[in-house]
Amino acid sequence: MKITGIIAEYNPFHNGHAYQIAKIKEETDSDYVIVAMSGDFVQRGEPAITDKYERARMALSCGADLVLELPALFACASAEYFARAGVALFTRMGCIDYLCFGAENADLSQLNKIAGILADEPRSYQDALNRYLKEGKNFPAARILALKSYLSAESSDAALQTEQLTSLLSTPNNILGIEYLKALKTCGSQITPYPILREGAGYHDTDILLKNASASAIRQTLKQAGSSGSSSGSAPDFASFSAAMPQEAFQIFSEYLASSTYLEADDFSGILNYLLLFYPAEALACFADCNIEIANRLKKNRSAFSSFTQFAALNQSRDITYARMSRIFTHILLHMTAEDYKQAKQLGYVPYLRPLGFKKSSSDVLGEIKKHTDIPLIGKLANARQTLSDDAFWLLEKDIFAADLYEQVLAQKNRTIPRNEYTREIVLL
Amino acid sequence: MKITGIIAEYNPFHNGHAYQIAKIKEETDSDYVIVAMSGDFVQRGEPAITDKYERARMALSCGADLVLELPALFACASAEYFARAGVALFTRMGCIDYLCFGAENADLSQLNKIAGILADEPRSYQDALNRYLKEGKNFPAARILALKSYLSAESSDAALQTEQLTSLLSTPNNILGIEYLKALKTCGSQITPYPILREGAGYHDTDILLKNASASAIRQTLKQAGSSGSSSGSAPDFASFSAAMPQEAFQIFSEYLASSTYLEADDFSGILNYLLLFYPAEALACFADCNIEIANRLKKNRSAFSSFTQFAALNQSRDITYARMSRIFTHILLHMTAEDYKQAKQLGYVPYLRPLGFKKSSSDVLGEIKKHTDIPLIGKLANARQTLSDDAFWLLEKDIFAADLYEQVLAQKNRTIPRNEYTREIVLL
Numbered sequence: 001m002k003i004t005g006i007i008a009e010y011n012p013f014h015n016g017h018a019y020q021i022a023k024i025k026e027e028t029d030s031d032y033v034i035v036a037m038s039g040d041f042v043q044r045g046e047p048a049i050t051d052k053y054e055r056a057r058m059a060l061s062c063g064a065d066l067v068l069e070l071p072a073l074f075a076c077a078s079a080e081y082f083a084r085a086g087v088a089l090f091t092r093m094g095c096i097d098y099l100c101f102g103a104e105n106a107d108l109s110q111l112n113k114i115a116g117i118l119a120d121e122p123r124s125y126q127d128a129l130n131r132y133l134k135e136g137k138n139f140p141a142a143r144i145l146a147l148k149s150y151l152s153a154e155s156s157d158a159a160l161q162t163e164q165l166t167s168l169l170s171t172p173n174n175i176l177g178i179e180y181l182k183a184l185k186t187c188g189s190q191i192t193p194y195p196i197l198r199e200g201a202g203y204h205d206t207d208i209l210l211k212n213a214s215a216s217a218i219r220q221t222l223k224q225a226g227s228s229g230s231s232s233g234s235a236p237d238f239a240s241f242s243a244a245m246p247q248e249a250f251q252i253f254s255e256y257l258a259s260s261t262y263l264e265a266d267d268f269s270g271i272l273n274y275l276l277l278f279y280p281a282e283a284l285a286c287f288a289d290c291n292i293e294i295a296n297r298l299k300k301n302r303s304a305f306s307s308f309t310q311f312a313a314l315n316q317s318r319d320i321t322y323a324r325m326s327r328i329f330t331h332i333l334l335h336m337t338a339e340d341y342k343q344a345k346q347l348g349y350v351p352y353l354r355p356l357g358f359k360k361s362s363s364d365v366l367g368e369i370k371k372h373t374d375i376p377l378i379g380k381l382a383n384a385r386q387t388l389s390d391d392a393f394w395l396l397e398k399d400i401f402a403a404d405l406y407e408q409v410l411a412q413k414n415r416t417i418p419r420n421e422y423t424r425e426i427v428l429l
Numbered sequence: 430m431k432i433t434g435i436i437a438e439y440n441p442f443h444n445g446h447a448y449q450i451a452k453i454k455e456e457t458d459s460d461y462v463i464v465a466m467s468g469d470f471v472q473r474g475e476p477a478i479t480d481k482y483e484r485a486r487m488a489l490s491c492g493a494d495l496v497l498e499l500p501a502l503f504a505c506a507s508a509e510y511f512a513r514a515g516v517a518l519f520t521r522m523g524c525i526d527y528l529c530f531g532a533e534n535a536d537l538s539q540l541n542k543i544a545g546i547l548a549d550e551p552r553s554y555q556d557a558l559n560r561y562l563k564e565g566k567n568f569p570a571a572r573i574l575a576l577k578s579y580l581s582a583e584s585s586d587a588a589l590q591t592e593q594l595t596s597l598l599s600t601p602n603n604i605l606g607i608e609y610l611k612a613l614k615t616c617g618s619q620i621t622p623y624p625i626l627r628e629g630a631g632y633h634d635t636d637i638l639l640k641n642a643s644a645s646a647i648r649q650t651l652k653q654a655g656s657s658g659s660s661s662g663s664a665p666d667f668a669s670f671s672a673a674m675p676q677e678a679f680q681i682f683s684e685y686l687a688s689s690t691y692l693e694a695d696d697f698s699g700i701l702n703y704l705l706l707f708y709p710a711e712a713l714a715c716f717a718d719c720n721i722e723i724a725n726r727l728k729k730n731r732s733a734f735s736s737f738t739q740f741a742a743l744n745q746s747r748d749i750t751y752a753r754m755s756r757i758f759t760h761i762l763l764h765m766t767a768e769d770y771k772q773a774k775q776l777g778y779v780p781y782l783r784p785l786g787f788k789k790s791s792s793d794v795l796g797e798i799k800k801h802t803d804i805p806l807i808g809k810l811a812n813a814r815q816t817l818s819d820d821a822f823w824l825l826e827k828d829i830f831a832a833d834l835y836e837q838v839l840a841q842k843n844r845t846i847p848r849n850e851y852t853r854e855i856v857l858l
Binding site: 269270271273274277278304305306335401404405409412415417418419420 | 699707
């Protein structure tokens with residue numbers, strides 16, 4: 001039995017995602033594709049466009065066999081933690097053959113070379129990185145410069161001392177890909193990395209562009225449709241992004257949007273504003289990705305708060321990206337501290353497997369996992385307190401809190417009754 | 430120099446309040462009237478209709494000479510704590526002659542008799558009270574029944590064994606009055622209690638009724654005016670309550686309402702809902718007026734939450750009044766625990782005097798207070814950290830938090846920039 005793992009957000013699921021699943025099955029002859037998917041909050045530090053069950057349903061309807069939830073703590077973390085947790089999850093399953101990921105550049109040797117440097121962190125690379133950070137560069141920019149400087153000192157590798165390095169490190173897919181490779185190295189995983197080149201990238205024909213729209217382009221289209229309506233709550237123009245999604249996923253997505261509004265970061269503005277007032281700077285500094293300088297700045301600027309996204313943009317700076325600021329806000333909302341990350345790391349990142357959904361026809365893959373894994377597979381959430389260690393349950397509670405908060409704010413916006421995470425059904429297709 | 434103290438909310442200031450100030454000055458020949466007023470959250474567990482500075486301005490423009498803030502911890506507490514703190518504040522000033530309060534029944538001897546029983550809590554009264562509480566009566570109801578049962582056993586006092594007792598204990602003014610008398614006894618205060626009969630009570634002529642409308646009737650009128658408008662944010666019909674307020678107070682109130690919206694408890698719904706999700710039942714149980722049974726009920730009912738007031742009404746019960754539930758919610762929002770009350774009690778309830786405003790022409794009363802008081806008078810808030818003990822500053826920080834939260838939610842609603850409590854000016858008239 002050959003099994004491939006994919007770490008994803010599917011926010012929402014689109015043609016590129018379907019292509020990746022089809023391609024990996026075809027190229028590696030995989031019997032099953034298992035997805036480790038973020039829950040209701042995503043890596044950018046925002047609520048997902050639909051809840052995790054809907055996103056799991058889209059994935060299952062378009063080729064995935066099983067969708068597991070990536071713990072919330074890591075789903076809205078920096079790329080390094082996000083990738084590390086995803087790789088840990090697949091490695092601990094004990095039966096995954098390939099880790100498939102999208103890349104703008106599928107040259108595995110180049111990606112691996114960079115991952116090797118980042119995993120080993122040779123002294124001269126570290127020195128260069130610290131120098132650029134001290135100069136006030138943000139982390140992604142400083143890392144590119146430090147890699148360049150390290151590689152240019154290695155005369156043997158002129159091939160990477162070019163513009164190519166910048167482009168290699170400037171796309172989210174490649175950055176994540178390199179983090180996956182780094183994580184596989186670091187935890188000595190037996191899983192084979194399998195990058196797949198994004199289809200259609202480079203083409204400029206409008207139709208192709210639409211067919212290959214990214215998840216963020218789809219979200220953007222949706223938001224523009226929502227805000228351009230003359231009255232509040234007008235139905236978004238579904239047709240404008242139907243071409244970008246597989247038919248089955250589009251069906252699920254449009255039905256969801258017809259029956260429910262979708263959440264945006266700004267729906268959490270009031271709560272965030274309260275918490276920024278409530279916590280003293282010293283407490284804010286303890287949340288993951290924050291520090292005392294940022295905390296003091298947030299306190300100082302508080303009177304200029306008008307919304308989550310406006311305040312994230314206001315407080316970003318040369319050395320703090322918007323995404324980091326947005327993640328800090330989400331860590332505050334979800335109460336995720338730097339200490340929590342340390343603790344979860346000690347638990348091996350992912351101390352449980354939690355299915356969000358699976359295809360009935362693929363149910364024997366669950367048996368295969370149970371045979372090989374060293375961590376519990378959560379069936380009914382209500383039984384988790386009995387079957388998990390206290391430590392593991394502590395991490396699971398963060399997933400439950402994130403899901404309940406998402407539901408609560410969504411229900412307030414929809415004027416419906418929030419569903420309780422404990423009583424929601426796993427998606428069976 | 431004769432000085433009278435009044436404990437008040439002025440939410441908003443109306444004819445009855447003006448009458449009380451004029452009457453006490455006239456009857457006692459007082460030189461100055463000092464008001465201990467709640468800040469931005471009031472005893473019912475709700476935000477005040479206008480912020481505390483506006484309410485202080487109304488009072489000063491209608492006869493008060495100095496307005497001090499009652500610490501937020503006690504301003505939104507049960508009648509007992511509210512009264513106790515107000516009496517402590519005036520007693521610690523060391524120069525107050527009279528404590529004036531409104532009453533439906535100005536027979537001091539009757540009020541005093543009841544206050545005496547409540548202060549001493551004789552065994553048979555206690556037994557009766559506990560019996561009624563165990564039967565599931567709420568506290569106010571159980572107290573009336575216990576007093577009746579105690580007094581009926583005292584055959585000498587047939588006068589109070591009537592309907593009169595119920596009516597005596599059924600109006601908020603009398604209940605507070607009795608609490609003031611009880612507090613004066615308990616803390617051995619030298620201040621003379623001075624009840625003033627509410628003017629106009631009992632008259633049914635419409636004009637008189639309007640002229641004697643209560644603060645809650647004015648708030649009700651305002652809310653009805655607000656919700657009956659065809660479009661959102663239509664200006665309330667000021668004329669409908671102008672007759673109930675002195676000209677000067679009406680002027681200030683209507684100018685405020687023309688430039689700003691007003692806050693209601695439901696403006697805090699989103700934050701409250703978050704906090705009810707965030708805190709485990711054990712933590713909710715620690716907030717003042719709450720307990721583990723109530724906390725469990727709040728957690729259990731959480732999915733039926735749609736707003737602050739709806740959820741307070743939903744969770745009230747035979748033994749828990751709406752006002753108590755609303756106060757619990759405000760304690761959660763303002764993070765006021767049962768432990769905080771204990772700690773503040775040990776500080777002598779009110780460990781500082783904080784003027785919200787005063788009449789320039791009455792400024793020598795400040796000198797008189799400074800001469801007699803044993804607690805610091807806060808001039809500039811920015812200097813308070815230096816002049817107050819750590820304990821006292823801890824209590825003051827709760828006032829600052831309450832004010833900043835009020836401002837923040839108001840500013841979000843008004844789409845303006847919130848004012849910072851540290852930079853607001855004391856009202857000088």
